[in-house]
Amino acid sequence: MTNWGLIGASTIAREWVIGAIRAAGGEAASVMSTDAARGKTYAAENGIAKSVTSVADLVNDPDVEAVYISTTNELHRDQALAAIQAGKHVLCEKPLAMSQADANAMVKAARQAGVVMAANHHLRNAATHRAMRDAIAAGKIGKPLAARVFHAVYLPPHLQGWRLDRPEAGGGVILDITVHDADTLRFVLGDDPVEAIAFGQSGGMGKSGLEDAVMGVLRFKSGVIAQFHDGFTTKYAKTGFEVHGSDGSLVASNVMTQRPVGRVTLRNAEGETELECKNTNLYEVTLRAFHDAVAGKGRPSATGEDGVWSLATGLAVVESARTGKVVKIEPGL
DSSP, rough: OOEEESOOHHHHIIIHHHHHHHHOOOEEEEOOSSSSHHHHHHHHHTTTTTTESSSHHHHTTTOEEEEEOOOGGGGGGHHHHHHEEEEEETOOOOOSSSHHHHHHHHHHHHHTTTTEEEEEEEEEHHHHHHHHHHHHHHTTTTSEEEEEEEOOBBBBBOOHHHHOOOOGOOOOOOIIIIIHHHHHHHHHHOOOOOEEEEEEEESOOOOTTTOOOEEEEEEETSEEEEEEEEESBBBBOOOOEEEESSSEEEEEEEHHHHSSSEEEEEETTEEEEOOOOOOHHHHHHHHHHHHHHHHTOOOSSBEEEEHHHHHHHHHHHHHHHHHOEEEEEEOOO
16 A cells, blocks of 8 residues: 655545555645645545654654655745655656646656656546547547647636735746646647647736636647637536547547546548447546556556646746747757
8 A cells, every 4th residue: 555645735636636546555644834724624635644844854754655745836946856766656747847847857766766757637547538549549530630639627716816816826827727738639639749830818816927727739740730628707608629630530528627528529431420438436546546556567547747747738828928929848858
């Protein structure tokens, strides 16, 4: 059993990750919050034995083998490096860091220390996305030509906070949602993006000049072009993901979500066929793969290198949205 330390008494850990750790055979042994009272309350409410107020106390705890980081983005680098230096395995929320150099330094440090490092890109673990990847790899749509991602949602009030008013913490829709699009596209297409162009929008929710919606296009190495629409401002939109090829199309609905839902339809000369998708908890898939990697059996579902790619794409989209120029995507791996 892998014992986990949580850096950040976060909503995502409470709603999704603690349960997934336990379902995958692990346990949440400690939680770190700089607010002692909040940490104690959080530990009690979630059945966690210990609460501490410093990263050092958590990562130097001999009972902690792996660390889950879900603090605001500007804190990820130093917290991950502290955990790695203490010999702990790391699952970090996206984006890995605020800069490409920092993300690469985290991945390099983990590699040198011989610990597992992963990015929490849960969407690639959706049964729908795996069915799409398999269908494309099997040639079901011929040569992929274009893709479209609809990931514009409404950010609920209890999650608004820093995402809308703290640019220094990596707020804004691009580093929160577009990085997920980038990772899901890379996973499903088996291809890497090379260029981005985008327009940002301030629709009234984002403060301090932060984009609360964005539309853009990514070009991939193979020549595939992928359109994306991400937002915090759309209360009634549904998410979706389409891939169109020379001999068919895959049309997925309600799939860019944390919940194990959605469906995928294959359209080709033979008509329409719904792909079989055995939907399971996305985070449990993440944690099982992570535990296996710690045990020396396979790799995390999204590696640190995958996290570097999604951040590089997100930063390119940020730059393009602010300059109006096509920006090259260069992960520096």
